[in-house]
Amino acid sequence: MIPLIKTRMPEPQRLMPVLEQVLYSGYVAQGEKVELFERSFESFVGAGHSLSVNSGTAALHIALILAGVKPGSEVISTALTAEPTNVAIKMAGARIRYADIDRQTLNINPASIRQNISDATSAIMVVDYAGVPVDIEGIQEISRNSGLPVIHDAAHSLGSRYRGRRAGCHFPLTAFSFQAIKHITTIDGGILQVADKSEYDRGKLIRWFGIDRTRTRLENNIQLQGYKYHMNNVNAAIGIVQLQDxxxxxxxxxxxxxxxxxxxxxxxxxxxxxxxxxxxxxxxxxxxxxxxxxxxxxxxxxxxxxxxxxxxxxxxxxxxxxxxxxxxxxxxxxxxxxxxxxxxxxxxxxxxxxxxxxxxxx
Ligand SMILES: Cc1ncc(COP(=O)(O)O)c(C=O)c1O
Structure with a gap:
């Protein structure tokens, strides 16, 4: 059978030494490998700051929080996507207002987005369904005119381009997934690509309990709701080798x-x-x-x-x-x-x- 989806691992001669080294290094939590994976991913995308997380869903959740989505508000989204896109909106406490799709691309239709904007709208979620880029300029223009933040769900579109630039370069917040069957996999994992450095730093706090890892635990004073969303060195080590391919x-x-x-x-x-x-x-x-x-x-x-x-x-x-x-x-x-x-x-x-x-x- 030719499968519709398939998990790919690099050849064992390349992957296993890297994995073995991490597994027996005495440090499997978030550390150097995570740092290296993030910086390598930034080079791959070509813009922004990579915040690694333990799933694409976590990346979307952090993105919604950074975008300022509040409980009770509405996020405009597409119904033609995998469930995590919209489950993440519910995780942020918002309600989902669906825009219709464009029959040529199957992606969210900018005209329908405009029709669905109201005073309750707090953000727009767009998905490159099956790897096809959304109408990037059309959606950027809506964001400019309405002031609404856009969250780009690029879980399906790693490496896609618009005018030569890769997904991750077009909107302030872009979520990638490295779940088992995506273009590359870390087994589970994701990255939130953040354009703005201070938002990236806030994302780091949200990623790990609201704790600032540049200080000791005793020096910390948690100021915001955080989660346990960080990536660990084991998944990152797999990601580093995957990214080479x-x-x-x-x-x-x-x-x-x-x-x-x-x-x-x-x-x-x-x-x-x-x-x-x-x-x-x-x-x-x-x-x-x-x-x-x-x-x-x-x-x-x-x-x-x-x-x-x-x-x-x-x-x-x-x-x-x-x-x-x-x-x-x-x-x-x-x-x-x-x-x-x-x-x-x-x-x-x-x-x-x-x-x-x-x-x-x-
Ligand atoms: C479009 C889309 N968004 C988000 C996700 C969530 O990714 P993850 O499974 O890594 O949480 C997925 C994948 O499952 C997806 O297909």
Whole structure:
């Protein structure tokens, strides 16, 4: 079976010595490796300050707090995402106001964001779904005009670019996830990329109980609500080795994604996505809209190819559906959405096989 998602570990000869050294160093908590991972990630992204955490969800939660989201306020978000995007909004005590999506990209539609802004709005959450960048300029403009902070959930879009710059460079707060099946994994973990240094320093306090680690415990006087969200040296050590392979992994995803864009364009029953001008997806998954989605999923499975819609639109969860809004574009595309395998494990033979099965009809 060609899997839809797959965990990748660097070769044991490279990973195990690094891991072994950390495990038996006598210091497995947050220390030098975490520091090194953060600085390496900053170089990879090319801007901002990397705050490592123990999950992408933790990164989103800290981002919402730094953005000033208060209990009872509303955060505009998308329902087409993994649940953590919206669960994090609830963790901050806010209510979720869904904007509809753009049918070309499946990402949050800036026009719908504008329609949903009210006095209760405290922030806007945007997600590069499946690795496709959001309308970065459109959303930056909304933020400029409304004064609302934007939180960029880039859990799916490590290495994607907009006008040559990587995800992590476009908004003040960007969350990445290194959970098991992402482009790179630290087993579990994440990074909040923070543009502003003083916000980054505040994020450090929130990350670890509100305690300032540059002082002794006895010198500390906690002033804010913190959490136990820090990354440890073991996960960071894995991250350091994973990051060495990130360019290669992302290039494989992009090469496959661009191949599918060309090969599936114009195939009867298939609608490929369009991307915003200047944006380069990093194709965590390959998303298409297809007629008779279940039929194609079955046919692909018969040929040893796994495909799936993967995520339940989040407004179908009662707990994540605060306002019971109408989302006509999402209603239209969701029954036709299918994700195809597109990652580093899909080689030339496999991708041809996927295209041949689809072209042969279902
Ligand atoms: C879009 C999106 N946001 C946030 C997360 C949360 O990441 P994590 O699982 O590392 O908490 C995930 C992954 O699960 C995700 O897919």
């Amino acid at each position: 990130a360019e290669w992994i992302i290039d494989r995803h992009i090469d496959n994604g661009q191949y599918f864009d060309r090969a599936l364009c114009g195939v009867p029953g298939v609608q490929v996505l369009n991307y915003y001008d200047g944006s380069e997806p990093s194709y965590w998954l390959y998303s298409v809209l297809v007629d008779d989605r279940d039929g194609l999923e079955r046919k692909l499975a018969e040929h040893g190819i796994s495909s799936s819609v993967l995520h339940r639109r989040n407004d179908l969860h009662d707990y994540l559906n605060d306002f019971r809004q109408e989302l006509p574009v999402l209603d239209d595309v969701y029954p036709r959405l299918l994700h195809l395998p597109c990652g580093w494990w899909v080689g030339a033979k496999e991708r041809d096989q996927i295209v041949d099965v689809i072209r042969s009809g279902w």
